[in-house]
């Protein structure tokens with residue numbers, strides 16, 4: 001029989017390696033058990049989750065049922081989609097070839113243009129926006145960028161696009177966004193479309209007024225000469241979201257001044273009148289005009305007339321009066337008498353909860369308060385990372401679990 005020399009064996013490198021391997025396997029096994037145990041505990045602690053209200057059994061059922069891993073799989077796929085930067089667009093109908101129009105909007109990233117873009121996109125048309133972004137903003141149309149029906153062209157129409165020629169060539173209908181300013185300082189009240197206006201051709205506003213009047217003349221010349229199908233909207237004062245707060249117009253000026261507690265600046269005696277329409281009304285009017293057969297100029301505005309002083313008073317009325325500057329309850333009494341205090345903690349309930357994605361692109365996701373499901377994400381994430389670290393299955397560089405549809409936040 002061969003004698004084993006243990007003394008010698010124990011000193012051999014092979015033996016030492018074997019012992020190390022056995023010990024590290026045991027450590028890994030114990031760690032993984034701990035990790036699993038921790039993850040179960042976390043599920044049980046999870047505030048909005050299964051266990052918080054229903055107890056331990058539900059949490060374990062949840063995990064054991066395999067739903068947990070199924071959900072992780074789905075969430076990983078969701079993350080992959082988000083990583084690809086795939087945007088979710090507002091739903092648009094699919095129109096057939098006959099009904100779907102291809103529409104070019106110059107100034108389509110501006111205040112009125114962007115609302116028109118939205119409406120036409122939502123109807124299922126193809127929209128091409130041309131803008132030089134002097135006053136227009138990419139932000140106004142960014143929710144459509146990348147959509148199959150949408151194209152954004154950065155160009156200045158001072159370098160001609162020859163839209164009239166294009167309209168003639170492709171037999172398109174052309175709409176001119178004209179203005180109430182073509183009536184100048186009117187002698188007819190209210191202004192009807194057959195009124196030719198009262199414009200000082202050399203006055204300080206004349207380039208705008210006369211510019212629009214010339215644009216109208218050109219349109220009707222094209223119509224007469226080349227049979228281009230023309231529509232002319234004479235747009236009156238308009239307000240609504242995306243209007244520039246610093247454009248110097250009366251609506252933005254008065255609202256800003258009221259909010260900042262500054263005096264309202266009324267130019268002149270304030271007896272001059274204007275009528276203000278909401279931008280969606282205007283957009284509906286523009287589309288109705290384009291869809292109809294009437295080809296002479298049409299006024300689009302709200303006939304409710306205000307003097308500028310009345311308008312200032314109207315805005316001041318809407319300003320919050322006696323608005324408290326601070327508010328925070330002392331809840332010592334409720335704590336003492338009722339043993340009550342709110343459960344929501346500041347960092348996760350009142351503020352935005354931000355999750356950092358460890359993957360490529362290092363995006364961060366921001367969730368509003370009240371979305372309890374975000375807790376779930378955080379917990380899943382922690383558990384999952386923990387398992388990965390402890391079991392050394394994969395590298396931790398990219399693994400995130402998200403349960404809810406977060407696309408609303410992008």
Ligand SMILES: O=C(O)[C@H]1O[C@H](OP(=O)(O)OP(=O)(O)OC[C@H]2O[C@@H](n3ccc(=O)[nH]c3=O)[C@H](O)[C@@H]2O)[C@H](O)[C@@H](O)[C@@H]1O
Nearest residue numbers: 179180181235236237238249250251253265266267272308
């Ligand atoms: O939407 C329109 O039809 C037209 O509106 C404006 O022309 P305007 O009507 O003069 O608009 P605001 O600049 O908003 O002024 C409206 C009235 O409020 C007055 N105003 C304006 C601003 C202010 O701080 N205080 C004030 O009293 C003006 O003097 C004016 O009488 C634009 O200048 C035109 O380009 C546009 O075509």
